[in-house]
Amino acid sequence: MTEDDDQAAVAALLASTPPPDVPADFVARVNARIDATEGWLGVADFRLWTLRLAPAAVVLALITVLWPGTSTGTTTTSVSTAAADTFRPAAQDDWQQEVSSDALLVAALTGAGHAR
Amino acid sequence: MDPDRALVEAAAGGSRDAFDELVRRHQSAVITLARVLTSGKGDAEDLAQDVFVRAWRSIGSFRGDSTFRTWLHRVAINVIRTSQSRQGRLLRMFTARGRDEGTVPDPASGEEPVDAALARRQVIDRALAALPEELRVAVTLRDLQGLEYKEIAVLLDVPIGTVESRIFRARQKLKPLLQEIDDRR
Numbered sequence: 001m002t003e004d005d006d007q008a009a010v011a012a013l014l015a016s017t018p019p020p021d022v023p024a025d026f027v028a029r030v031n032a033r034i035d036a037t038e039g040w041l042g043v044a045d046f047r048l049w050t051l052r053l054a055p056a057a058v059v060l061a062l063i064t065v066l067w068p069g070t071s072t073g074t075t076t077t078s079v080s081t082a083a084a085d086t087f088r089p090a091a092q093d094d095w096q097q098e099v100s101s102d103a104l105l106v107a108a109l110t111g112a113g114h115a116r
Numbered sequence: 117m118d119p120d121r122a123l124v125e126a127a128a129g130g131s132r133d134a135f136d137e138l139v140r141r142h143q144s145a146v147i148t149l150a151r152v153l154t155s156g157k158g159d160a161e162d163l164a165q166d167v168f169v170r171a172w173r174s175i176g177s178f179r180g181d182s183t184f185r186t187w188l189h190r191v192a193i194n195v196i197r198t199s200q201s202r203q204g205r206l207l208r209m210f211t212a213r214g215r216d217e218g219t220v221p222d223p224a225s226g227e228e229p230v231d232a233a234l235a236r237r238q239v240i241d242r243a244l245a246a247l248p249e250e251l252r253v254a255v256t257l258r259d260l261q262g263l264e265y266k267e268i269a270v271l272l273d274v275p276i277g278t279v280e281s282r283i284f285r286a287r288q289k290l291k292p293l294l295q296e297i298d299d300r301r
Contacts (some may be wrong), residue, residue, distance in 0.1 A: 006287070006288070006291050007284065007287045007288075009291075010259070010287040010290050010291055010294060011258075011259045011287065013240070013294050013297060014240065014255065014259035014260055014290075015259055015260070015262070016236075017148075017236070017237055017240050017260055018233040018234070018236065018237050019144045019148070020144055020147045020148055020151065020160070020237075022143050022144055022147060023161065026139070026143055026161070026164075026165075027136050027139050027140060027143070029165055030139055030165050030168045030169065030172075031132065031136070033165055033166075033169050034132075034168075034169050034172050037169055037173070
């Protein structure tokens with residue numbers, strides 16, 4: 001018997017393997033499992049929630065854009081004004097001063113306003 | 117042309133009847149694959165059900181680049197391997213050494229075969245269980261499931277030459293192990 005014959009014989013034997021005994025209720029059990037997982041996963045599935053919330057998101061977006069007296073320009077101005085009030089950068093000179101690491105450490109520990 | 121195409125499209129659209137028909141068409145193949153890949157150590161039917169549940173959840177992402185059968189086999193291999201690695205971790209956690217791990221079922225310890233067909237299947241199962249996994253998977257997909265070499269290469273993500281080599285070596289190793297069946301004929 002040649003190698004090819006051996007290969008063909010094994011292949012034929014394997015191909016003749018009797019099929020497994022499939023329980024009659026296999027499909028029903030698959031369906032029951034699908035139903036069970038969909039019950040839980042449906043709640044947790046963010047894609048479903050995203051789709052369901054899409055109309056509400058569109059309505060909110062329209063209200064934001066069309067509501068009288070609301071505009072992105074106003075918002076930007078007020079935000080930038082607020083930011084300007086709270087954030088006051090140090091003078092240009094301060095950024096250019098040579099500061100030693102020791103001085104910085106002392107300033108940090110003592111809470112001094114300027115480390116020079 | 118994929119013979120399952122119409123059913124797949126209907127199932128992707130939400131038809132459970134169409135999906136039921138797909139399950140009926142492929143249940144034997146998936147159970148066989150589960151049985152062989154787990155070497156009879158897992159509950160093949162249970163794993164096959166997991167495979168179909170995963171297939172149902174993912175069928176919307178099936179683009180038809182391959183046949184449904186090939187795609188389903190990929191899903192099955194992923195599900196079965198994931199389950200095996202999870203079980204392997206649990207086994208290592210609770211036992212110093214998995215007593216059954218890596219051992220071939222003892223022919224003498226098996227149940228008495230009910231009929232010749234069952235006896236033949238048991239011999240084939242034992243022979244396949246004795247193979248390294250990469251050879252077992254390749255020869256199962258080819259000779260038991262009837263997939264083409266090209267399909268197997270895509271499924272396992274290896275070159276077609278590798279698939280041919282694995283199947284060749286698997287059959288070489290199986291030849292003496294299946295002698296028992298030849299002797300009975």
